[in-house]
Amino acid sequence: QQSHNQLHVTFLPHPSPGHMNPMIDTARLFAKHGVNVTIITTHANASTFQKSIDSDFNSGYPIKTHLIKFPSAQVGLPDGVENMKDGTSFEILGKIGLGISMLQDPIEALFQDLQPDCIVTDMMFPWTVEAAARLGIPRIHYYSSSYFSNCAAHLIMKYRPHDNLVSDTHKFTIPGLPHTIEMTPLQLPFWIRTQSFATAYFEAIYESQKRSYGTLYNSFHELESDYEKLSNTTMGIKTWSVGPVSSWANKDDEKKGNTLGKEAEWLNWLNTKQNESVLYVSFGSLTRLDNAQIVEIAHGLENSGHNFIWVVRKKESDESENTFLQDFEERMKESKKGYIIWNWAPQLLILDHPATGGIVTHCGWNSTLESLNSGLPMITWPMFGDQFYNEKLLVDVLKIAVPVGAKENKLWTSTSSEDVVVKREEIAKAVEILMGSDQESKAMRVRAKKLGDAAKRTIEEGGDSYNNLIQLIDDLKSLKKSKPLDEKV
Ligand code: UDP
Numbered sequence: 230q231q232s233h234n235q236l237h238v239t240f241l242p243h244p245s246p247g248h249m250n251p252m253i254d255t256a257r258l259f260a261k262h263g264v265n266v267t268i269i270t271t272h273a274n275a276s277t278f279q280k281s282i283d284s285d286f287n288s289g290y291p292i293k294t295h296l297i298k299f300p301s302a303q304v305g306l307p308d309g310v311e312n313m314k315d316g317t318s319f320e321i322l323g324k325i326g327l328g329i330s331m332l333q334d335p336i337e338a339l340f341q342d343l344q345p346d347c348i349v350t351d352m353m354f355p356w357t358v359e360a361a362a363r364l365g366i367p368r369i370h371y372y373s374s375s376y377f378s379n380c381a382a383h384l385i386m387k388y389r390p391h392d393n394l395v396s397d398t399h400k401f402t403i404p405g406l407p408h409t410i411e412m413t414p415l416q417l418p419f420w421i422r423t424q425s426f427a428t429a430y431f432e433a434i435y436e437s438q439k440r441s442y443g444t445l446y447n448s449f450h451e452l453e454s455d456y457e458k459l460s461n462t463t464m465g466i467k468t469w470s471v472g473p474v475s476s477w478a479n480k481d482d483e484k485k486g487n488t489l490g491k492e493a494e495w496l497n498w499l500n501t502k503q504n505e506s507v508l509y510v511s512f513g514s515l516t517r518l519d520n521a522q523i524v525e526i527a528h529g530l531e532n533s534g535h536n537f538i539w540v541v542r543k544k545e546s547d548e549s550e551n552t553f554l555q556d557f558e559e560r561m562k563e564s565k566k567g568y569i570i571w572n573w574a575p576q577l578l579i580l581d582h583p584a585t586g587g588i589v590t591h592c593g594w595n596s597t598l599e600s601l602n603s604g605l606p607m608i609t610w611p612m613f614g615d616q617f618y619n620e621k622l623l624v625d626v627l628k629i630a631v632p633v634g635a636k637e638n639k640l641w642t643s644t645s646s647e648d649v650v651v652k653r654e655e656i657a658k659a660v661e662i663l664m665g666s667d668q669e670s671k672a673m674r675v676r677a678k679k680l681g682d683a684a685k686r687t688i689e690e691g692g693d694s695y696n697n698l699i700q701l702i703d704d705l706k707s708l709k710k711s712k713p714l715d716e717k718v
Contacts, residue, residue, distance in 0.1 A: 235291070236346050236706050237265040241336065243351035244274045244329060245313035246514040247593050248373045251447045252351060253278045254478035255371070255471065257285055260292035261478075262702055267343060268292070269336060271299035273311040281478075295343070297335050304328040314514040314573075319640070322515075340364060346709045349445065355430075355437035367442035367708060369701075374594040376448055376456035376468070377626065378618035380406065383435065383464055385421060397422075398636070405463060407455045408626050415637050416617040422638075443467035445701070447474050447598065450693040451683040453622070469697045473598045475577065477688040495538065498568045499579070502536055505586030505674075508608075508660060509579050510539040513593040516612045517542060520550045521650050527557045529656025530567060535664045537567045538585075540574040580605060586674075587663045589633070592619040601629075604681025606673045608659045610651070611635050629677040633659045 238259055242252040253268065260266040268275075268282070275294045285292050299311045304324040309315075316322040337360050340348065349369040350357040361368035372379055381403050385391065390401040391414040400411045420427035438444055448470045450457060460468050471477075499507060510530065512518065518526070523541070530537045544550055554569070561567030576596070579585055580603040588600045589608040597619055600607055607630040609620040617638055623630035633656060637649040662670060687694040 235263070235265045236702065236709055237267070237343070238347045238349055238705070239267045239269055239295075239340065239343060239345040241269050241348060241350040241354060241357065242274070243353045243373075244271070244311055244325060246277075247595050248351050248353065248371075249274065249277070249312075251373060251472070251474050251595060252349070252371055253281070254474040255349070255445065255447070257281065257290075257292065257478045258471070258474060258698060259702065260285060260290040262698065264291070264702055264705075266292040267345065268294045269297065269339060270294060271311050271332075272296055273299065273309045277312060295339065297332055297339065300328050300331050303331065316515075336360075347442075347705050352434050352438065355433040358437045358440045365712070367705065368437075368440075370438045370441040370444040372438070372444050372446055374615040375597075375619055375622055376446055376453045376460050376470075377622040378594075378615040379444075379446075380456050380459045380463065381410070381618045381621070382418075382421070382615070385417065386432075386435070391417060391422070405459075407459065410621045410625055412617065412621065413636070416611075416635075418614050418638055419640060438466060439464070441466075443469065443701075446470045447472035447594065449473065449684060449687040451687065452601070452627075452680065455626075456622075469701045471694050471698045471701070473602050473684050473688070473694075475595065475599060476602045476684070477694070479577075480688070493575075495568060495570055495574075495579070496582075499538070499582050499584045501565075502584040504583045506664075507536040507538060507582075507584045508533075508587050508589060508664060509574075509576075509585050510537055510589040511574060511576060511596065512540075512591040512610070512612060513596055516591050517544075520547060520553075523550060524553060525650055525653045526656060527554070529651075529653035530660065531557075531561070532653060533657040533660035533664075534566070535660055536584075538570060538574070538579060539567065540570045540572070540576075543571050589660075592616040592623065594619060597623065598684075601677070601680050602684045604678040606630060606663055606670075606677040608633050608663050609635075611638070613639050627676065627680065629673055629680065631659045631662045631673075 240252055240256040242249040256266050256268050275296055279294060282292055282294055301308050304327050306324050311325060313322055313325055316325055333356055340360055345366065347367045347369060348357055348361050349371055351371050352373060357368055384403055384405045388404045390404055394401060394414060397415040398413050400413055403410045403412060414422055419425060420431050444466050446468055449472050450470055457468060457470060460466055530539065541554060558569045577599060580599055587606050589610055590596045590600060592609050592611045593616060607623055609623055609630045610633045611617040611620045620632060624632050633651055635651060686692050689695060
């Protein structure tokens with residue numbers, strides 16, 4: 230039950246799992262600390278998390294979802310396709326984005342009705358700066374990746390060290406970072422590399438971050454302390470590290486393991502494997518690989534001789550790929566070396582299983598944190614956006630990962646040219662290093678485990694992330710109190 234004096238915060242998530250999941254978990258944490266929470270989203274998006282919200286609400290936490298209608302017909306999408314995880318083509322993704330942008334007016338009207346004390350908004354909605362200003366309330370920018378990536382992008386945009394290099398594959402050093410980090414222009418997001426429709430949009434996002442009350446990061450102090458500091462000094466923004474939110478929000482969730490049923494086939498398969506002997510291979514919710522790359526991954530994994538679980542997106546339309554994969558799956562069933570999960574895996578449960586010993590990841594920030602939380606070393610295979618920055622953090626700063634050698638930051642749908650397909654030999658070699666028993670592999674596993682322990686400590690009472698969340702809530706309460714009476718309608 231909401232009392233007039235209770236702090237009321239609305240959360241506005243973006244409709245892709247990598248953005249939405251951590252924001253929902255953060256919203257749940259606010260509610261568990263007594264904040265009255267409203268999550269604004271559309272029907273089909275809400276259905277991906279509503280169970281947890283209802284369960285929290287029934288346990289007495291003040292949290293609810295406020296639904297708005299997604300304009301499916303207006304953008305030419307069938308009902309229910311509102312989350313980017315369901316977008317099977319770039320065209321559909323674009324339509325989901327368009328539909329979401331059409332909701333700006335209804336969401337603003339809703340803010341006016343709800344009169345929250347604060348808006349926590351995904352970074353992808355820069356327009357909420359003005360909306361919050363009109364309401365006279367603080368806006369909190371939810372940055373869905375690492376401090377490191379935020380600092381790197383900011384400094385690259387500011388100093389443009391990639392301009393005027395002799396080629397796109399020539400290395401440059403990112404200026405102003407506490408570590409020497411090299412990249413090539415080809416590894417930068419397309420909107421930094423070349424001026425395009427998205428450049429102005431991302432500039433607006435960075436501008437909105439500067440004009441916000443502060444930024445929430447799903448990260449923790451021990452993981453990125455240098456970059457946490459750099460954000461505050463170089464970029465001049467107030468920040469709170471409150472992660473890893475996924476393990477925190479679900480910490481007491483007894484249902485986690487039970488909902489699947491003990492008979493889940495992948496679980497039975499994992500249960501037969503020795504501790505830390507299986508590699509989990511996943512490229513997140515948005516990446517779509519082309520046929521040539523799929524074939525190389527299959528052979529690379531098979532040739533490595535190590536056990537693996539691989540999450541593969543089914544392409545209904547690609548007969549030759551499907552036939553190849555079906556044969557591969559059969560062969561792996563016989564050899565018991567590999568297990569394919571089609572389309573969507575219970576990632577957190579697989580990462581937490583004792584048989585899992587490492588992950589091949591596209592370096593999406595959530596997958597990165599989830600692997601880290603399970604104390605797993607990684608093979609980094611960035612695909613697009615911020616993922617190449619995250620790779621640098623994992624490989625060069627934290628030293629808990631082996632790079633597979635990805636060369637080009639792509640739009641997720643784009644076809645790889647022959648020279649950017651990662652070859653089976655490179656994949657098998659990276660797997661051998663990660664899962665092998667030489668000194669450096671062992672040292673990497675020890676470092677990963679240590680970070681996993683730190684990730685667990687930071688969300689315990691008295692830990693850094695725990696304290697930061699309390700601090701933020703207290704700050705917001707003080708702001709609410711200090712608001713002039715005539716503004717408290
Ligand atoms: N995920 C999952 N099962 C899958 C693929 C992804 O549960 O088969 C989850 C994963 O645990 C993570 C999110 O989806 O929480 C993906 O976010 P991330 O930032 O790693 O990558 P993105 O999908 O945004 O590229």
